[in-house]
Amino acid sequence: MSVKVEDKLFLDRFNVDEESHLRLIDPEICMGRCQEQPCLYICPANVYKRESERISVNYEGCLECGSCRIGCPHFNIDWRFPRGGYGVRHKFG
Amino acid sequence: MEEKFDAAIVGAGPAGISAACILAERGVKVIVLERGEYPGSKNMFGGVLYGRSLERIIPDFAQKNCPIERNIVESRLSYLSEESSISLTYRDQAFFEKLQNNAFTVGRAKFDRWFADQARARGALLVCSTVVTDLLRDGAGRVVGVKTDRADGDLRARVVLLADGVNSPLAAKTGFRPEVKPGNVALAVKELIGLPEEVIDERFGVSAGNGVTNEILGNVTLGMNGVAFLYTNRRSVSLGIGANLSDFARERVRPYEMIERLKLHPAISPLIKGGKPLEYLAHWLPEGGFATVPRLFGDGFLIAGDSAMLFNALHREGSNLAMASGRLAAETILEAMGKNDFSSRTLQSYGQRMEESFVLKDLKKYRRFPSFLETHRELFTNLPRGASAAIREILTVDETPKKTRRRAAFEAIRGRMTSLRLLRLIWDAWRSVR
Missing domain, CATH: 3.30.9.10 (D-Amino Acid Oxidase, subunit A, domain 2)
Known part of the structure; x- marks a missing residue:
């Protein structure tokens, strides 16, 4: 089944900060030691995308659930909340 | 901030605001820190609040323009296979009248803002767009305030209520409760x-x-x-x-x-x-249940709501547990103010209050429920298919004798799981909720 998560995220309001609140601590681990790469599947906003040589982090659409932080088998994601007032802004909630 | 508060509350959700309402009403100098631009802007749940719990905080909420979406008069439970559904529906006239607003739906962006306004009207200070990044501790390790991401961000308080929700980088950083494991959410x-x-x-x-x-x-x-x-x-x-x-x-x-x-x-x-x-x-x-509820207090701090992993998965209750725990935390803070002692020795009465309330009684009662679901995967695989096939057999009318139909119905289930497994399922289900 092909679903574009972008169509869903388009419904949401974001106040995007210039700097990412998510960071891969050591990108080498992602492409070397990490076999499972669950971040590519579990993220409800598809923040993590597999590029040819790396995993990109599209923090702009992050829904701030925290799943990647605890789901990363190598605890390789430095996860902070966006700065106060930034990030997703629920209209209905 | 130079100003010192009696109580600092992290998070303007149902737990934090419940506590803020009670404390502010009693004249306690209380500040609520919310990372969103407005209360509710980061919050999400299924959608159901419970009137009897909200009444304990705001007795006349329905008259105060509480943004209720719909009063729930009917509850359905559906068991779906790929192409079928088995449903149980309960509707009762009582939910229209004397049990009105027993349960009702809300959107959090509206409700949490309204709820926070009630706390403000009682005198609580609400500061939004502010992330609490750390806890301030004294030399003995007692919590004496919070650090925020504001420029002059340290804030001192005699007690801190952590009501920052289930996803808490603050917990991960400070260890006030253990970081959540993937199997527990x-x-x-x-x-x-x-x-x-x-x-x-x-x-x-x-x-x-x-x-x-x-x-x-x-x-x-x-x-x-x-x-x-x-x-x-x-x-x-x-x-x-x-x-x-x-x-x-x-x-x-x-x-x-x-x-x-x-x-x-x-x-x-x-x-x-x-x-x-x-x-x-x-x-x-936070569906890990009783086993994942952390120690609820320490020197200078208390934990309430989702942050304390308070969720009753069987009855899909969470917002009421948050409100009740926020209320009990506030009562404990009032007691501590009377004694002028915010050490864990005094705050432990929060633990007792919680044990004596429905909050921990219910979670304790259903403590086996999370592992019941975990160990009976057929609930999510073959049982819905088997149950559906069995009912289809019974309801198919084509002049086949009922005895043959009934045997086929049993076979529909037994072909997918052994009788022993089925008995085990029923026994474990009973044990997990009794």
């Missing part, structure tokens, strides 16, 4: 689907601001330990689905594909037909 996604009010009324057989909740189980979660729901709001329905986070990782299922699949189910699609997607959200549910 469900990741849920929810979509708001806009429909005209009269269309919702007609489809769900309700009117005049009344509504329906529908809990949905079966193999809609693609074999994963999870649950879905469909709740009516005034001019939208909330469709959500979630599963254990470690199951998502193992099965490599994408949450947004799962909800899209659910929308196509023959029992769901007619209810949302023609609807306009309005919002897409994601959040955890």
Whole structure:
């Protein structure tokens, strides 16, 4: 089944900060030691995308659930909340 | 900030605001720190609040323009296989009258803002767009305030109430409770689907601001330990689905594909037909149960709500546990102020209050329920298929003798799971909730 998560995220309001609140601590681990790469599947906003040589982090659409932080088998994601007032802004909630 | 507060509350959700209302009303100098631009801007849940719990904080909430979407008069439980659904529906006139607002739906962006306004009217200070990044401690390790991401961000308080929700980088950093493990939370996604009010009324057989909740189980979660729901709001329905986070990782299922699949189910699609997607959200549910509830207090701090992993998965109750725990935390803080002692020796009475209340009594009672779901995967795989096939046999009328039909019905289940497994399931289910 092909679903574009972008169509869903388009419904949401974001106040995007210039700097990412998510960071891969050591990108080498992602492409070397990490076999499972669950971040590519579990993220409800598809923040993590597999590029040819790396995993990109599209923090702009992050829904701030925290799943990647605890789901990363190598605890390789430095996860902070966006700065106060930034990030997703629920209209209905 | 130079000013010192009696109490600092982290998070303007149901737990934090409940405590703020009670404390402010009693003249306590209380500040609530909220990371969102407004209360509710980061918050999400299935959608149901409970009137009797809210009344303990705001007795006349219905007269105070509480933004209620719909009063719930009917509860449905559906068990879905790929192409069928078995449902149990309960509607009672009492929910229209004397039990009105026993349960009702809200949108958090509106409700949390309204609730925070009630706390402000009582004298609490609310500061939004502010992330608490750390706890301030004295030389002896006692919590004496919080650090925020504001420029002059340190804030001193005699006691700190941590009501910052289930996803807490603050917990991960400070260890006030253990970081959540993937097996102890469900990741849920929810979509708001806009429909005209009269269309919702007609489809769900309700009117005049009344509504329906529908809990949905079966193999809609693609074999994963999870649950879905469909709740009516005034001019939208909330469709959500979630599963254990470690199951998502193992099965490599994408949450947004799962909800899209659910929308196509023959029992769901007619209810949302023609609807306009309005919002897409994601959040955890702390479904680990009693075993994952941390120590609820320490020197200078207390923990309430989702932050304390308070969630009753069997009865889908969480917001009421948050409100009750916030209230009990506030009562404990009042007692500590009287004694002028905020050490864990005094704050431990919060633990006792919680043990004596329905909050921990219920979680304790259902402590085996999370592992029951975990160990009976057939609930999400073969049982819905078998149950559906069995009922289909019974209901098919084609001049086959009933004896043959009934044997076929039993075979429909036994072909998918052994009699021993079925007995085990029934026994474990009983044990997990008795």
